[in-house]
Amino acid sequence: MAVDASADGRDEYFRCRADLLGPSRMRLLTGSELVTVATTIYGSPDFFSLYGIPASQMTERGLRIFGRTAIECSVDSYAVSLADELAARYSKRFGAAATPGFVADLFCGSGNIAYHIGRHLAVPTHAVELDPLIHRATQHNFSLVEVDIDLVHGDYQELLRTLAPRSPHDIYIIEPPWGPAYTEQGLDLTATSPPVPDILANIRRSRMGEPFLAVIKTNDQIANNSLRTCFYDAQHLASIIPAPVGPIGVNMNFYLYRVLT
Ligand SMILES: C[S@@+](CC[C@H](N)C(=O)[O-])C[C@H]1O[C@@H](n2cnc3c(N)ncnc32)[C@H](O)[C@@H]1O
Known part of the structure; x- marks a missing residue:
């Protein structure tokens, strides 16, 4: 998995976090947003998975994930x-x-x-x-x-x-x-x-x-x-x-x- 420890990587992480805990806090995320979160926070679309379901399949499998939960959860x-x-x-x-x-x-x-x-x-x-x-x-x-x-x-x-x-x-x-x-x-x-x-x-x-x-x-x-x-x-x-x-x-x-x- 990519570990982006650069200042840019950290900034991007905190921008995404601020959005998920701010404007997108109580909004259900779309499939592509879940994949973007996965890449920004974890460096990989597959790493963000819950109940055995990766971000790329969450919405098609019917999962409902709020912005807040996307950043607060334990994958x-x-x-x-x-x-x-x-x-x-x-x-x-x-x-x-x-x-x-x-x-x-x-x-x-x-x-x-x-x-x-x-x-x-x-x-x-x-x-x-x-x-x-x-x-x-x-x-x-x-x-x-x-x-x-x-x-x-x-x-x-x-x-x-x-x-x-x-x-x-x-x-x-x-x-x-x-x-x-x-x-x-x-x-x-x-x-x-x-x-x-x-x-x-x-x-x-x-x-x-x-x-x-x-x-x-x-x-x-x-x-x-x-x-x-x-x-x-x-x-x-x-x-x-x-x-x-x-x-x-x-x-x-x-x-x-x-x-x-
Ligand atoms: C940091 S998140 C936990 C994330 C969780 N471990 C996961 O894997 O998704 C904290 C959660 O606790 C809930 N919460 C806040 N205060 C609470 C309380 N007094 N009793 C129960 N739940 C509470 C919040 O709504 C939030 O969903």
Whole structure:
């Protein structure tokens, strides 16, 4: 895959990002726009794929992708890397002693993370999305692909309230909107909406003393030591660092922690 780390490549990335989070935020993208996004953001039309469907086939296969979701989503190769790591640790298929009682994708957007983790781990999978239009589009997209996910419309705290702890290996996926938390200095996880420390505090409250596993998605430029600040009392279990697709600051990483309550 082409990695365009030039100033032009970075400028083009940020122009595209600003459009997808600005004027095109709540607009369904056309097939050719999806391919343009794929090339600009990932350097390759095929790299931008969701639920196993590449950008070039998304509209003909009936997928509905809003501008916002096109830039915020975790594409298949990222979600599969994460799902592989979790499956190797927590899937009975690989002989793991411990399996999660559930996976909960708390800010699901496209739901692609839940889609892949649910399939790899074969455990009950929940996803929640606050925006009604994105929720409806994701529900529609899920209806087109083979999936068994409990997709809820609402605030992530509503899902937390209904999910009783089932195992110390229950997994929560945490990726709130970054908004102004993402600047040239990097991503400040204490300033996302909602801030990651608040999300962790709310999960803890819902756990009634039971430990849990947390996956956080970040970019590769973390500001203010904020990953460490958020997880200072958690045990780091794994870093999933996919090959970079662009200049520093635009690539995605995942971290897995065990959190005690
Ligand atoms: C960064 S995106 C997540 C992208 C997702 N991981 C994916 O792969 O598509 C954050 C999503 O969380 C949703 N959201 C924002 N606040 C929320 C809340 N309080 N509860 C649930 N979802 C929320 C947003 O509408 C947005 O779709």
